[in-house]
Every structure is written in structure tokens, then in C-alpha cells.
Amino acid sequence: MSLAHVLLGLLGRAPASGWDLGSRLTGDPALGWNAELAQIYPALQRLLRGGFVALRRRRSPKGPPRREYRITAAGRREFREWLDEPLEIPKPHAAALARLAFLEKRSPEARLAALKLYRVLLSEELTHTPPGTTAARRRRRMLLETELRWADAEIAASLSGRTLSPEER
Amino acid sequence: MSLAHVLLGLLGRAPASGWDLGSRLTGDPALGWNAELAQIYPALQRLLRGGFVALRRRRSPKGPPRREYRITAAGRREFREWLDEPLEIPKPHAAALARLAFLEKRSPEARLAALKLYRVLLSEELTHTPPGTTAARRRRRMLLETELRWADAEIAASLSGRTLSPEER
DNA sequence: CGGCAGTATATAAATGTTTATATACTACGA
DNA sequence: TCGTAGTATATAAACATTTATATACTGCCG
Structure with a gap:
């Protein structure tokens, strides 16, 4: 399941909300992955339940309260394991x-x-x-x-x- | 639904069985699409029910009888409409x-x-x-x-x- | 004041894809 | 003869992704 791992990778750079992660994914095609918010929110909930990320609620200057996630030690471990999996030549699918x-x-x-x-x-x-x-x-x-x-x-x-x-x- | 249209495109080159189409898809990464046989067989059945392809059964020199499909006029029409849809820069997803x-x-x-x-x-x-x-x-x-x-x-x-x-x- | 745009989260339904499993036919080598 | 490899079709279950829809909060423009 790559989406969860890509999210962990992005959270390893800086804490972010689901919204932020969505913007980063669609804004940077070099990441090689993209996802709708409707997929990101449940993925973050699973990561939270699994203890791979931690949550902090913060009020937003605009809009409803943000739920900001940061990666935990377990999350970093999980991410590194995924990163160590063998590389392949990607087969395009578009x-x-x-x-x-x-x-x-x-x-x-x-x-x-x-x-x-x-x-x-x-x-x-x-x-x-x-x-x-x-x-x-x-x-x-x-x-x-x-x-x-x-x-x-x-x-x-x-x-x-x-x-x-x-x-x- | 691109898979069906790619299959129509391949059948436009030559009649083929589901097995053949699977080999062509995985054998030619330049096609930009890939699929498992488990996805191809139901797709061919839908194309058949829709009248986009026609079926001919042929016995195989090796293995069980082949089901060879060829594209119909309706299939060609459907394929061309899909081909005319606007191009984009593909966002990689791998x-x-x-x-x-x-x-x-x-x-x-x-x-x-x-x-x-x-x-x-x-x-x-x-x-x-x-x-x-x-x-x-x-x-x-x-x-x-x-x-x-x-x-x-x-x-x-x-x-x-x-x-x-x-x-x- | 009312609507719209942007930020932000969330869920349900529909659709697409992969993985696991089953079956059948032929040829070949142990 | 038995297992294995290659050809060939097929379905069910699990998983991933997209599309549609809903809600809420703020600021701005008309």
C-alpha cells in the first residue's frame, strides 16, 4: 500500500494536514504518486490508529480547525522498511x-x-x-x-x- | 474506462484472445497500460455484450479452446471517440x-x-x-x-x- | 445580506485493479 | 505414470481509487 508510505515520507519532511498533503501530492508530479482527498483522509485515520502518526488540532485562520499530523518513531521505521524494498522500472499506466x-x-x-x-x-x-x-x-x-x-x-x-x-x- | 478502449485498439490491429491481449499489454510498456488477465476476461465479456467485439471459438494446438475476438464497426466507432478525447501530460503513479x-x-x-x-x-x-x-x-x-x-x-x-x-x- | 471562493474535513457509492484460486488441455521428462 | 511447464479461460474476494455529496468556517464583493 504505497499511499500510506508516501504520506509518511511527506510527513517526515514536515508535519501537515490532510489538505496540505493533498496539495503537495498534486503539486509535485516528481513524487510519482497522486491521490484524492477522499483517499487521503481515511489513510491518515488508519495511520493514526496504527500509531504511525500523531495528531494535533489547530485552529485555522481560514476555515474549520485543521488536524495536523506528525510522523512518529514507528512511522519512520515503517517508512524506512518500505523505502528499502527493491526498485523496479515503473510501467506507465495512463x-x-x-x-x-x-x-x-x-x-x-x-x-x-x-x-x-x-x-x-x-x-x-x-x-x-x-x-x-x-x-x-x-x-x-x-x-x-x-x-x-x-x-x-x-x-x-x-x-x-x-x-x-x-x-x- | 481506458482498459476496454485499449483492448479495442489492440483488436483493431488484429483479432486476438484474452490471453494474447494480456501478453501484448505486459509485453509492450510503450502502450502505457497494463492489466491482469483477471481484469481482461470480464472486460472482453462486457465488450461482447455491448456489441463492440465479436467472438469466434477456435481449438488451440496447446491447451483449452481459444476464444478469439475481433473488433466490430461499433467497436471501431467507440474506439475513435475515445481516441479523440483531449490529450494531457500523464501524471506518473508508481x-x-x-x-x-x-x-x-x-x-x-x-x-x-x-x-x-x-x-x-x-x-x-x-x-x-x-x-x-x-x-x-x-x-x-x-x-x-x-x-x-x-x-x-x-x-x-x-x-x-x-x-x-x-x-x- | 446573500452568494461565492477558498480552506478544511469527511463519508458513501461506484468503479477499477490485484491477488488467490480453480479448471482444462497438451507435451515432455523423470 | 506422475509431476511440471506452458497455454487458456474464469470467478471471488480483497484492496485501491475516483466521483459525488455533505458540512463548516472566513472573508470579500455586489
């Missing part, structure tokens, strides 16, 4: 990738349009991704830059393919 | 990535060992990844090559950090 995998099923025009759109998305993402301060962030940035070069190469290939198409010869 | 994201929490020795292991895994994966014949496969290969360069850079940084550590100064 609808957007599956769509890219079937690019060849589209008409040359639609393919080109999709590639150009994807390129725009990539460069936007890159502007929101500051040069990395951690290994995982540096990795993420390098991968985005590579994807950008890939998209450019595919766009070029798509254009030269178009030039060679029957109507244009 | 335990291995989450572990990499907490590399800094490990001791310099453990960090270095993890990076070296990951490097080995990457180069193995690359040898099993022939130069791409589709856009998605070319993308996958470029990303693996970039990850390899990232791992080398992090290993180098880790080593120079070690050189500067108190005991060695």
Missing part, C-alpha cells in the same frame, strides 16, 4: 499514454494536430517545473525535455510524410 | 517512482547503491527495447536513454558528495 500509443491509427492531420497540442502541453509543464533541487525533480525535468525533443522529431516526420503524400506529389 | 522521490532520505551509501541498481535495471530494459517502429516506442526508448543519463549524473554527484564527506576530508 490514459494519455495509451492515446499516444495509438497515434498511428489517426489520420495524418489528426496525428499532427495531436502532436502539436501535446508539445504545447509539454512546454507549459516545463515552464511550471523549476530546475530540480532533488534527484527526482531533476529526473522529471530531463524527461520532460526529452519528450519535447521527441514531439519535435515526430512533428517533423509527420510533416515530411505529409509532403510525400499522394495529393502533394 | 511505487518505484515514489521510492526514487525519497532518495534523499537515505544514507549516501544506500542512495548510491539504489542509483547503481536502478541504472542496471534501465540498461537491461534498454537492451530489451528495440529501436522504435511507432511514435510511442520511439518515445519510450528516448525516455529510457534519458533516464540512464540521469542515473549516471546522480551517481557522479553522489560520488563527489562522498568525497567531500567529513570522514574523507
